Amino acid sequence: MRAFDYIAPDSTESVVAALAAHSPNARLLGGGTDLIVDLKHTSNTPKVLVDVSQVEDFHGIEMTDRGLRIGSMVTHTEIMKSEIIQKELPAMVDAAHTVGAVQTRNLGTLGGNLVTCVPSMDSGPTLLALDALVTIAGPKGSRQITLEEFFVGPRKTCLEPDEVLVDIIIPKENVGKPTHFLKFGLRKGQALALVNAAASFHVGDGNIFSAPRIALGAVAPVVMRATKAEDFLAGKEITEANMAEAGEIAVTEIKPITDFRASKEYRRELVAVFTRRCLAGAYALHQSRA
Ligand SMILES: Cc1cc2nc3c(=O)[nH]c(=O)nc-3n(C[C@H](O)[C@H](O)[C@H](O)COP(=O)(O)OP(=O)(O)OC[C@H]3O[C@@H](n4cnc5c(N)ncnc54)[C@H](O)[C@@H]3O)c2cc1C
Known part of the structure; x- marks a missing residue:
């Protein structure tokens, strides 16, 4: 693996600023279960890794006016342990449980899983079946789109190089949907x-x-x-x-x-x-x- 700089901003604004300063030579790092493996095998190493795991806005699972909000840096293990998800959306627990092994689930995040955009990702089907929305932050502010719109092609989402996935929302009417x-x-x-x-x-x-x-x-x-x-x-x-x-x-x-x-x-x-x-x-x- 080639050398790269590492920064760990603690707010959405500073992530966006870091991307503005370094994109397209920057990559976002979540739990790293996918990205670090990739970096070991590529000659196209980014100059800067922007670790987003310290950003408070990207964590937490809570009911809001819009529905169930899940931060992009919530891990598969956190999903499995969440009481509200266990009660209302046990299919999400089942999906999280099938991801890799314990170590992968402890580090790997929901946001990282969605951004990899591989057709076999395990969190995608349940979230699509629940009409999930995603919040994206970038230099022009934040925007919300459906998860269906987010997936563009194999390993390709609609994220621009200077944008970051903030959270995933299950609309209120679908919290508890069988x-x-x-x-x-x-x-x-x-x-x-x-x-x-x-x-x-x-x-x-x-x-x-x-x-x-x-x-x-x-x-x-x-x-x-x-x-x-x-x-x-x-x-x-x-x-x-x-x-x-x-x-x-x-x-x-x-x-x-x-x-x-x-x-x-x-x-x-x-x-x-x-x-x-x-x-x-x-x-x-x-x-x-x-
Ligand atoms: C041994 C092993 C087994 C696995 N088994 C499975 C499995 O069974 N099922 C499955 O679905 N997956 C599996 N995976 C893949 C991987 O663990 C998951 O996709 C995981 O959820 C990725 O999350 P992460 O936080 O580690 O992502 P990272 O590796 O940190 O990042 C993945 C991608 O997402 C980008 N990214 C991360 N966070 C953000 C953000 N907030 N905004 C924008 N971009 C972001 C990164 O730049 C990178 O391109 C496995 C991986 C390993 C190594």
Whole structure:
């Protein structure tokens, strides 16, 4: 690894100022579980690493007027230990639990996971299924966009080189929304997903799917929503047959590839099964709370 300068600002403003002064020769450092590994293998070493883990604004999990706010530097372990997330959004705990091993979860952050923007990231599907928003700070101030807009392509977000991810917001109406996450890897721990998936919906009057969401990872260039399957479900009765049909429709929306982990045909089969199981899991959660 080549030498670089290291700075650790303690406020959003000083991070933005550091980026303005050093971009495009600066990289942001969160927990470092991804970036430090990358730096060991690249000749394109940044001149400055801006460690954002000391910024207070980037920490904390709390309910606000807008919804559940999760700082970008919240670690996967903190998500697993959060009482409000355990109670309201256990699918997020399940997703965090599948990331790497204990050491990776202790250091790795939600923000870092989203910014890597790899299609197999484990926090993406659940957050997409909850219509999460992200707050971005930069020289022109701060802006808020949907997570869907944030993901642009493999390893590419809409962040400009002088911008930083501040927090993730789960809109108020979706805090408590029945949601279920599943991941399939080649072994139980320390494996990237062949496919991961999440589904959420509210149970409407007459036992119908209301605001259904289906999000899928590792089957397209970015974590994606299966909107045709969602449209099929909206307003329909909650039945096993409809869940299975949604799974079949989701398969028509994905663009899986064959790689050393799995063939695209196998990924298609997983999507059909996981969509159905995630919907069933979300419904089981709803019933357990009734
Ligand atoms: C052994 C191992 C196993 C792993 N297993 C999994 C797994 O099972 N599932 C999974 O999804 N991931 C896995 N990962 C990947 C990684 O651990 C996660 O993506 C982690 O959440 C990254 O967070 P971090 O804070 O360490 O990011 P960093 O490594 O610090 O940064 C990652 C990227 O995000 C940028 N960045 C960080 N914070 C911000 C911010 N606030 N604003 C803007 N940009 C920012 C950095 O510049 C860098 O480009 C694994 C990694 C390792 C090493």
